[in-house]
Amino acid sequence: MILVYLRNDLPYSRFGFTASRRVGNAVQRNRARRLLRESIRLQLDHIEAGWDLVLIARPAILKQSFQQVDVSCKRLLAKAHLLTSSVAVPPEKDEIL
RNA sequence: AAUAAGUGGAGAACCGCCGCUGCCAGUAUCGACUUCAUGUUGUCAUUGGUAGAGGAACUUCCCGACUCCCGGCCAUCGAUUGCGAUGGCAAGGUUGCCUCACGAAACAGCAAGUGAGGGCGCCAGACCAGCAAUGGCCUGGUGACUACAACCGCAACAGAGAGUAGUCCCGCCAGCGGCCCUGGCAUCCGACCAGGGUGCGGGUAAGGGCUGAAAGGGUGGGGUAAGAGCCCACCAGCGGUCGUAGAGAUACGUCCGGCUAGGCGAGCGUGCAACCGGGAGCAAGGCGAGUGGGUCAGGCUGGCGUGAUACACACUGGUUUGAUCUCGUCGCAGUGACUGCCGGUGAGGCCGGAUAACACCCGGCAAACCAGGCGUCACCACGCCGAUUCAUCGGUGUGAGACAGAUGGCGGUAGCAGACAAAAACGUCUGUAACAGAAUCGGGGGUACAUCCACUUUUUCAUU
C-alpha cells in the first residue's frame, strides 16, 4: 500500500481510501478499501490530528490477511511519525506490502 | 459403482463484540411556524429497534415501461402571418424462402434470440427401374435461402487463354495471300487460265492435350475449304405471359423470348420488394432556492467530551459577518388481491351520424383489460406489546436505495477439505470457499462458476 499525507491545519484528520482498476474487479477493489478502512478505524485514537491521509491499495493486498494489512498500516503510520502515543509497532520483517 | 458431458434447482450455516448506510421511536439542545395553553416541523448529538447485494447484481446483444426533444417537400380540406387534419413523395431505419408459435406485460405494435411444420437447393446412404449414363422414391444431414440477366467493382500463382475468351502443342482446311510442280494459250519468258502440292502467312474452339478453384450446354441435321447456335428441330437450363392447385413459399401445364447467360450480394457499394414517424436517455426530467444551500475563517450563544474544573482545548447545533463554490429535493422502491375510487387503453362489440346500400370514416357507450395514482384487505419475513388452554390469537411497526457511492473486522461453535497419527474411532494442526457487488424499474438473450441435489446420455468395471 501507499500512504500520502499532507498537513491540513484543521483540528481533526481526514482520510481517503483508493483502489484503482489495477487492483482487480469491483469485488476485489471493495475488499481492499474495506480492509484499509477497518485498519485505520482501529487506530483512530492513536493518529495525530491535523492531517489529510490517503491510502492507496496495490494488487498484493488481495493475498494478505487483515492482520498483515493492519501491521503494514501501523508500520506506515509510524514511519510517517503520525502516531501520538506509544503504539506497539511490530519490527520490520521481510515481506513488505 | 466410478467417470465425463448436458439440462434444471440450490448456491453459504449459527452465536457474541466493534464498525458502516437507510428508516422508525425515545431523550436533550437550538431554530422556524402556530396557539390562550398545547402542538407541528427541521437540524445536530445520543440511546434503542429494525432492514441491508445476485443467479448471474456481470455483459450491454436487445425490447418495454417512464421522461424529454425534433420533423423536409407536394396536394386537398378547414382556418387565413405563423397553424391543424388527411393523403402522397423524398429522406431515414429495419427485414430478406413461406406459414404458425414462443419471446410478447392495457388496443395495435415490438427486437436480440428460439421452436415446429412446409418449399427449394446441395450432400450422404438404402431401395426400385435401366446394359450404362442416369432417373424415381425414401431416410438423414445442411443452407445469413432477394437480385451479379440493371450498374459499378474484384479474382494471386499457374496457364495459349480469366471476362466483348483464347491458336501454345497435336489435329482439321486449300476458300484467300505466298511459294513449288504439271498442263494450256503455235514456240521461250512474264502475265493469265485449269489442276495438283505445301501449311509459311492464314482460317478453324468441332476432337485431344496442357494450367487452374473455375476454360462459355447435349444429340441429330443443314451448312462450310474445314468448322462453329452460323442456321434449324428436339432436350437440358434461363427470363417472362397466362391457366390450375395451394394460406403462402412454390409445383404442374401452356405459350413467347433471346440462343447460353460462369463465380463473389458475409462487396457493411448498389438495385428490388415488404414493413416502419424519428432521436435521446434517470447524468432522462420536474420542483425549489440562488436575499438559498455547501465549504472555510472570525464573533455571539447552546450541547457534549477531555484536562490541572470561576478556566482552557477539541468537536458540534443555531445565529451573524467575510471569502469561495451552485446546491437542495422529488423522480426512488415487499408481494398479491379487491375492483372501491380516479386515470388510461379500448381491436372486436353495441348505438348514432354519413351512404341508394355495404365497407371505410366520424362521434358516443360500455364489457373486458392495464406496467399508472389513491384507498382497503390479505400474505410472507422479522421485531415489539398484550392475552391465554403454551401453542396460537389480537394489536402495532418495518420491508436495500447510496450520490466519491453503505455489507467489513475480530473471536467462538458446527460442517467440509488437507496434513500428522492410525486397524478403525477419538485426537492435534492448517484452510474456509467458485463466479462475482445493487445505482430508475421490469423482461428476454449471452457469458462465468467451487460444492451439493435431481434427471438424461457416453465410457469403464463388477454381479446376475
Place this chain on the structure above:
RNA sequence: CGGGGCGUAGCGCAGUCCGGUAGCGCGCACGGUUCGGGUCCGUGAGGUCGGAGGUUCAAGUCCUCUCGCCCCGA
C-alpha cells in the same frame, strides 16, 4: 446510460479499406573487419496474425460470437 478503437516476431509498428507474397526498425544468432570490444558489412533464425465458428477455390483482411486492453460523450 450510450459511442468508438486496439490485439500481427522478444519490443515498437506496417499490411486489413479494395481477400491471394506476412513485412520494416531495434533486438538475437553466425561469419567478416579489429590486437580486442564498439561501430560498420554480410548471412540467417524467429510469428497458432487474441480465441471459436462461418462465407469463399482461398481469410491477418469479410461476417457472427467471445476474451483482454484503451479512449470518448451525457
